[in-house]
Amino acid sequence: MNTRNTKQKEVILNTLKQMHNHPTILELYEQVRKSDATIGQATVYRNVSKLVEEGIVMKIPTNDGVDHYDGDCTDHYHFICQKCHRLYDLYDDSFLRVLRKLEKGHNFKVNRVHLLLEGVCQECE
Ligand SMILES: [Zn+2]
Numbered sequence: 068m069n070t071r072n073t074k075q076k077e078v079i080l081n082t083l084k085q086m087h088n089h090p091t092i093l094e095l096y097e098q099v100r101k102s103d104a105t106i107g108q109a110t111v112y113r114n115v116s117k118l119v120e121e122g123i124v125m126k127i128p129t130n131d132g133v134d135h136y137d138g139d140c141t142d143h144y145h146f147i148c149q150k151c152h153r154l155y156d157l158y159d160d161s162f163l164r165v166l167r168k169l170e171k172g173h174n175f176k177v178n179r180v181h182l183l184l185e186g187v188c189q190e191c192e
């Protein structure tokens with residue numbers, strides 16, 4: 068990988084980490100363009116896919132047919148509002164405890180969890 072590619076990947080990752088609204092590729096691309104206008108949409112897409120594969124970025128597929136991305140890969144889950152389509156972070160380790168129990172019971176080692184809860188948020192109620 069040449070230095071230009073490495074630099075682009077860095078800009079994309081840093082931009083995503085600064086965004087706390089779980090952007091789509093398009094939203095991320097628009098933000099990336101503000102720091103480096105030479106980075107194209109395909110480059111953003113390619114790099115983000117790679118970062119997801121490497122476990123550095125979390126991909127959140129939704130039933131809207133749009134994938135959202137999260138630069139925060141610590142253990143947390145998401146809630147999506149079916150009305151305003153906003154994604155909320157859920158930091159709660161109670162599910163983690165259930166998970167450990169499931170691992171033990173089935174002899175699985177879980178590396179990644181995608182948990183998306185759907186409902187109506189407080190603001191839309
Ligand atoms: Zn809402």
Ligand SMILES: [Zn+2]
Pocket residue numbers: 089137139143144145155156
């Ligand atoms: Zn999140």
